[in-house]
Amino acid sequence: MIRLENVSKYYKSLCVLKDISVNIEKGNIVAVIGPSGCGKSTFLKCINGLVPVTGGKIFIDEVEITSKETDLNKVRSEVGIVFQQFNLFPHLTVRENINLAPVKVKKMSKNKAEIQAMYLLEKVGLLDKINKYPQELSGGQAQRVAIARSLAMQPKVMLFDEPTSALDPQMTLEVLDTIKNLSEEGMTMVVVTHEMGFAREIADKIIFFSRGRIIEEGPPCQIFDNPVNIITEEFIKSVLKDRKDTVHIQKEVR
């Protein structure tokens, strides 16, 4: 579904991604973990062309999106992205936020878009907020609306860029629940996250990044319990120590 071949990204002489090759199967959920500033977000934004790559090739459904002939707007409309800071449009209501792209890009009829918006809001549990402005929502609610907004384009893939990093533990849970529900529907997802418990629970594959390189990738049991690489091992150890609280809360809820 998604294939990266020797992708690299430089900002001037600063190397952010170095020789990244990954293959993500349809319906798979991939969690990307690693220390801050290691290129995880850039990696994600390269996948839908928001950040142009310096070298290498990226394929989505065998279409090379790094080629100049590809219509990137079309690619982006098929690859949803959810940001850390939600990035809802503050001058539009929840309804307008969700309907904007389907109506303008997909030329969906207003009626159809409206029905879809209600269906999606129901799904994320926020149908009563349809006429509110983003500023009237809590962080968790805003992030769920942002997820609904992305889903409104009926994407083949969903990318999440640290979707819970700006939220408190309670709101984190609401958002993680929403993402978990999506995963059960078979959506292909790439999630950059610091929530190790969550990554372990939902991911089919974990990719561990450090300094712009993929250090190790494999199923959660490998990365968390028997990491091959010493850097991975140290990172997992340090994070699990720091994140004890969140993991603890998650276990309680389950």
Added chain:
Amino acid sequence: MYEIDFNVIVNALPQLIKGIKTTLFISLISSVVAFLIGFVIAFLRTMGTASLRAASTIYVEVIRNTPLLIQLYFVYKALPGFGPHLNPVTCGIIALSAYTGAYISEVFRSGINSVNSEQYQAARGLGLNKLETFNLVIFPQAIRVVIPPLASQFINLVKNSSLVSVIAVTDLFYIIYKGAVDDFRFFEFFVVGAFLYMALTGFIAATANTIEKFISTIQEKEVRI
């Protein structure tokens, strides 16, 4: 001692009204065109390709750094050598629009820069193209914060329109000056002229205040929890 006599104004009233009409006409058309120029240039400078960015930057800098009077004469006297002859009013509108448009584009640009850059990424991430992103997401947020400086530009436009009198347009200033010289009544005509310009620009300032209040009530509604 000079004796003030405002009767001369009463006699010149029909002429003054004609002048006001011309000034209003030129200002209104130029405002609309300048707004559009400002919009396009702001779009090109913030989202255009490198060459379009460069071209629009050159436009803004050339216009901002040359006197409006030179631009007026250039359109009126120099351009006809290369193309069709335009009437003075059209020349005035072209020069005023181009001049104010450059300033308005800078006003818009400051508003656009105040919009969080992630809004751009979010819109593009949904598949909107650059123009849709600009039109539907960035610009509506930018214009809210630039209403006061934008109003200043329109006020300046009305006042700057008095310069078209030098290319033989019978606008308000032309009538005032002619009246003053003909009747040798500088005090009366210039005092009344100043008040008339103030009345025209005061209308713009009042409209801008109303729009600003209107927007702030919407925003209050938006932030109410």
